[in-house]
Amino acid sequence: MPHLRFRGVEQSRLKEISKGLVDELSELLESGRDHFTLECIESAFVFDGANVKPEPMIEVLWFPRPQDTQDKFANIVTQALKQAGETQEIAVFFVTLTPSAYYDEGQHY
Template sequence: MPHIRVRGIELEQLKKVSKEMIDDLQSIIECPRDYFTLEYIHSTFIFDGEVSKGYPFIEVLWFDRGQEIQDRAASAITDRVKKFGYEDVCVIFTDLPKHKYYENGQHF
């Protein structure tokens, strides 16, 4: 935890930036590195009936850490992904209630 799902960028780009992105987030969030999961999701964007390029779309599922930490995490993710020349990067946070998150049958 946190779980980060990424779509709309090339797999090789995500691989290149993954270590530094997790380094940044580990420092901001102050949780162990092995708590993070980073998932690449292949997707196809459609606009007006045609395949379109789309843009990076990053979802972060985590336990709420407050607005300041969230802002810093969004900025760090955006900065890393924009290095590939993307004009727009979308980062969405979903707060998971600890009592609804189970690991090995036990909630937090």
């Protein structure tokens, strides 16, 4: 944990930034690299009856953390994509999970 879901991001771009991104995020959260999951969701975006190139949207599922940490996390993700050549607006949004409702191997956190 955390789990990052990327939409509107090409898998090749995500692969390009994945190592450095996880390095920075694990340092910020003082968490092991193996606690991160990056998922690239291929989907079609449609507007006015036509397929359109989507703006990148990154959904972050994680346990509660301070606002300052969340702000830094969002900035790291945004800057990684921009440095990899993304020119569109990038949306990062957080879904806060309740530890007692998250189970790993049958045990909640």
